[in-house]
Amino acid sequence: MKPIKLCTALATALLLSAPLAAFAQEAEEETPLINWSIAATSDYVWRGSSQSDENPTGQAGLTFNIPGGFYAGAWASGVDFGGNKPDFEVDYFVGYNVDFSDSVNFDVMVNRYTYPDAAELNFAELITKTTFAENYSxxxxxxxxxGGSxxxxxxxxxxxxxxxxxxYSIDLSLGRNTFDDEVGYEDYTDWSVGVSKSWGMVSASLGYYGTDGNGRDNFGELADNRVVLTLSVGN
Structure with a gap:
């Protein structure tokens, strides 16, 4: 499968510039050098659709934070798309996080989704997230x-x-997925409502996820409304 030219170029630029930024700026004391997490979830839901065939699975992540706002890491989860393969998803990412002001934070990341033993599904994505007043994004x-299409x-x-x-905290999201005709999916909307509770390094979240009719047409029962419980430990 061909690599994504845009995303690969941006990832290379971020990686090459990260060491320079590390020496150019002082480390932020509140940001740990390494973030890690281990989780168990009743269902791995991505943009409204189950990636684990509606079954429980385990997940783990590791992020290295570089002074100056750069970071890189990996995240893995069990998946089940039917058939024998793949059994795992392993994502590799590199990104940059910066505060534009006291109330605006910006994060840009290149994420490479990989599926061992099913490399034809691998793809990369450029993801930006802007957070306003800490509560809105x-x-x-x-x-x-x-999806390698x-x-x-x-x-x-x-x-x-x-x-x-x-x-405790409450989290709300509403998303829109659009595709070229060649992908073979209809554009659809996904949403979620969740509540979470933390006890130091341990946290639990309970979320309710769903999609519109197009989402259910795309993925069948995997996009039905569902409740997901996730337990995690990490820093």
Whole structure:
């Protein structure tokens, strides 16, 4: 499968410039050098559709934070698309995070989705997320090779997160998925409502996920409305 030219070029630029930025700026004390997480979830849902055939799975992630706002890492999850393969998804990413002001944060990342033993599905995506006043966010993601199809896909979503007493929080999101005709999917909308609770390094979240009729036409029962419970530990 051909690599994504745009995303690969941006990833290379970020990687090459990261060491320079590390020496140019002082490290932010509040950002740890390494972030890690291990989780168990009742269903791996991505943009409204189950990636684990509606079954529980495990997930793990590791991120290296470079002084100056750059970061790189990997994240993995069990998947089940039917048949014998693939059994795992492993994502590799590199990105940059910066505060534009006291109330606006911007994050840009190149994420490479890979599926061992099913490389024809591999693709990369350029993802930006702008956060306003800590509570509101706008995400835009683009790929020119969705699912290894050599066709483009665009995703944009709005989100909101609000802290509640006793370390609870509530999270809301509404997203729109659009595709070139060659992808073979209809454009669709996904949404989620969730509540989470943290106890230091341990957290639990309970979310309700769904899609519109086009999403269910695309993915069948895998895009039905569902409740997902996730337990995680990490820093």
């Amino acid at each position: 706008l995400t835009v993601a683009y790929t020119d090779d969705f 050599d066709a483009s896909g665009l995703y944009y979503a709005g989100g909101a997160s609000f802290g509640l007493p006793n370390d």
